[in-house]
Amino acid sequence: MTQLPENLPHYPLMDGPTPLQEMPRLREALLSEGQPCPHIFIKRDDLTGLAGGGNKTRKLEYLIGDALEKGADTVITAGAVQSNHARQTAAAAAKAGLQAHLILFETVGYDEPAYKSSGNLLLDRILGANIRLEPKGADARAVFEEVMNEIRDAGGTPYLIPVGGSNAVGSTAYAEVFLEIMSQAKTRGLNVDRIVHASGSLGTHAGLLAGRALAKSATRIHAVSVSKPDRASLLDELLEIANQTADRIGADPVGDEDVHVDFRHLGDGYGLPTTSMVSAVELVARTEGILLDPVYTGKGMAGLISSILNGEIPENETVVFLHTGGMPGLFAYPGAFN
Numbered sequence: 001m002t003q004l005p006e007n008l009p010h011y012p013l014m015d016g017p018t019p020l021q022e023m024p025r026l027r028e029a030l031l032s033e034g035q036p037c038p039h040i041f042i043k044r045d046d047l048t049g050l051a052g053g054g055n056k057t058r059k060l061e062y063l064i065g066d067a068l069e070k071g072a073d074t075v076i077t078a079g080a081v082q083s084n085h086a087r088q089t090a091a092a093a094a095k096a097g098l099q100a101h102l103i104l105f106e107t108v109g110y111d112e113p114a115y116k117s118s119g120n121l122l123l124d125r126i127l128g129a130n131i132r133l134e135p136k137g138a139d140a141r142a143v144f145e146e147v148m149n150e151i152r153d154a155g156g157t158p159y160l161i162p163v164g165g166s167n168a169v170g171s172t173a174y175a176e177v178f179l180e181i182m183s184q185a186k187t188r189g190l191n192v193d194r195i196v197h198a199s200g201s202l203g204t205h206a207g208l209l210a211g212r213a214l215a216k217s218a219t220r221i222h223a224v225s226v227s228k229p230d231r232a233s234l235l236d237e238l239l240e241i242a243n244q245t246a247d248r249i250g251a252d253p254v255g256d257e258d259v260h261v262d263f264r265h266l267g268d269g270y271g272l273p274t275t276s277m278v279s280a281v282e283l284v285a286r287t288e289g290i291l292l293d294p295v296y297t298g299k300g301m302a303g304l305i306s307s308i309l310n311g312e313i314p315e316n317e318t319v320v321f322l323h324t325g326g327m328p329g330l331f332a333y334p335g336a337f338n
């Protein structure tokens with residue numbers, strides 16, 4: 001079985017593989033719409049086990065490992081007010097005995113009181129992070145510099161984690177997840193034709209592509225964009241992270257032809273609810289008892305459902321939907337689910 005190099009810095013934040021589960025009642029519900037339906041499985045990376053779980057736990061195992069190796073005592077990261085990545089960074093830092101500084105930008109024009117008091121933001125506070133809220137349009141680079149200088153002036157050693165943990169260090173985790181899915185599928189006699197996932201800051205997508213290249217696999221990586229509006233807005237950055245990750249793990253390069261992204265489910269923008277997201281979240285909750293989230297996996301699942309109902313995915317395929325977490329975000333959007 002293909003494996004990642006063994007010498008990469010790594011700080012363990014979770015135990016063992018997450019479950020790969022079948023979704024028979026979701027499939028039945030889609031079949032009842034009169035369309036043929038592939039076999040659907042779900043990879044439960046919402047169950048990574050760290051303070052609400054999600055894909056960032058995986059990335060943070062490598063990022064915190066790197067920070068510790070570099071002698072840092074403080075991590076800084078940034079995101080939207082309801083960033084799952086920020087919440088997971090706060091939790092990972094707590095577990096590793098590091099300080100966490102979160103710079104949260106008010107970039108999402110979503111107006112519900114809970115958005116600025118509940119969900120991930122509430123958990124960030126409970127996890128003991130230093131939180132700095134910045135208005136839309138703030139100069140991110142200047143704010144980062146200021147926070148770094150404040151930490152250094154106080155005698156600390158900061159380590160900067162990019163938005164979403166999306167660089168070659170963090171994305172290595174999703175190369176690992178690609179291999180984990182392949183290994184779980186093999187044990188169960190499954191051939192995975194397609195992995196569908198929500199894509200934001202591109203690190204998950206880049207890592208999956210690098211893992212696929214390492215395994216020399218034909219499994220299609222099918223991303224649903226919840227942030228970037230079109231191919232031109234993401235291709236260069238995605239390939240850069242994917243190829244830096246591929247290089248880091250000794251995989252062949254990733255090319256333009258490996259990139260498949262559906263841009264039809266973004267709606268009015270990042271973090272703004274859509275009716276298809278609400279329907280997807282409710283359908284998966286009511287058929288499988290699994291909670292998705294309003295910003296990422298709800299839109300990702302809306303993409304998968306609509307591709308199935310439009311006949312874009314052959315019925316003889318086996319599809320894995322990668323649940324990347326985010327459930328705490330539901331509590332920031334109560335009005336969307338009325």
Ligand SMILES: Cc1ncc(COP(=O)(O)O)c(C=O)c1O
Nearest residue numbers: 084200201202204296324325326
């Ligand atoms: C729940 C959830 N799913 C998916 C993503 C997207 O992952 P990436 O930023 O690596 O594209 C994120 C990113 O914050 C997330 O929080």
